[in-house]
Amino acid sequence: MSDRLEVATAKIDSELGPVWILATQSGLRGVGLGEREAPSSREARALGIHYLKRPRWTDAARRALEDYFAGREPALDLKLDLAEGTPFERRVWDGTRRVRYGSVISYGALATRIGMPGAARAAGNALGKNPVPIVIPCHRVIQGDRTIGGFSSGLSWKRYLLELERGQLELGWERVRRSRSA
Numbered sequence: 001m002s003d004r005l006e007v008a009t010a011k012i013d014s015e016l017g018p019v020w021i022l023a024t025q026s027g028l029r030g031v032g033l034g035e036r037e038a039p040s041s042r043e044a045r046a047l048g049i050h051y052l053k054r055p056r057w058t059d060a061a062r063r064a065l066e067d068y069f070a071g072r073e074p075a076l077d078l079k080l081d082l083a084e085g086t087p088f089e090r091r092v093w094d095g096t097r098r099v100r101y102g103s104v105i106s107y108g109a110l111a112t113r114i115g116m117p118g119a120a121r122a123a124g125n126a127l128g129k130n131p132v133p134i135v136i137p138c139h140r141v142i143q144g145d146r147t148i149g150g151f152s153s154g155l156s157w158k159r160y161l162l163e164l165e166r167g168q169l170e171l172g173w174e175r176v177r178r179s180r181s182a
Helices: 040-044 056-068 087-097 107-113 120-128 155-166
Strands: 005-014 017-024 029-031 047-050
Touching: 005 056, 017 056, 029 047, 040 047, 040 120, 087 107, 107 120
Parallel strands: 005 047
Antiparallel strands: 005 017, 017 029
16 A cells, blocks of 8 residues: 555644644645545545544644634744645745735735736636645635635635634735836
8 A cells, every 4th residue: 555645634623613634744735624624534545545643744733723723823834745736826825825914915916926917816716726724824815805705615714714813804905015127
């Protein structure tokens, strides 16, 4: 069975339900929010994945997420092991990791920030495929009209995460610095 990918799992609790952590020896691979995101052993076997308990692989993410859900700004500069994502999706995810705790940015401003003005919808689609929500804080990206927008784990999770960081849901904006090229 050496061709099976070993993935360690851990679970923490939040007010909205369980948060699942999936990690390999190389880094964090997935964060699932809620019961429907629970890792299925049957699906894993079909994908050649073997789930196991390996705290040393999951502990850093577990501690950071426990801090996060306790209302403390965590160090989420965790090493990632992302098996998926196109180059564009990874660019969006990298740009999203730079959105500061407690702030929000629009999909359009995020697209501009990564050098792809006009790609707001594509950026939103990339965020919908984000395998590690919270660590890649896609909940901090909202629509240009200041409405909350979508979220892969549901709007109740997005509202909860924003309120947890901000203490309320009044939406403030990050300024986007445009680079000037000669």
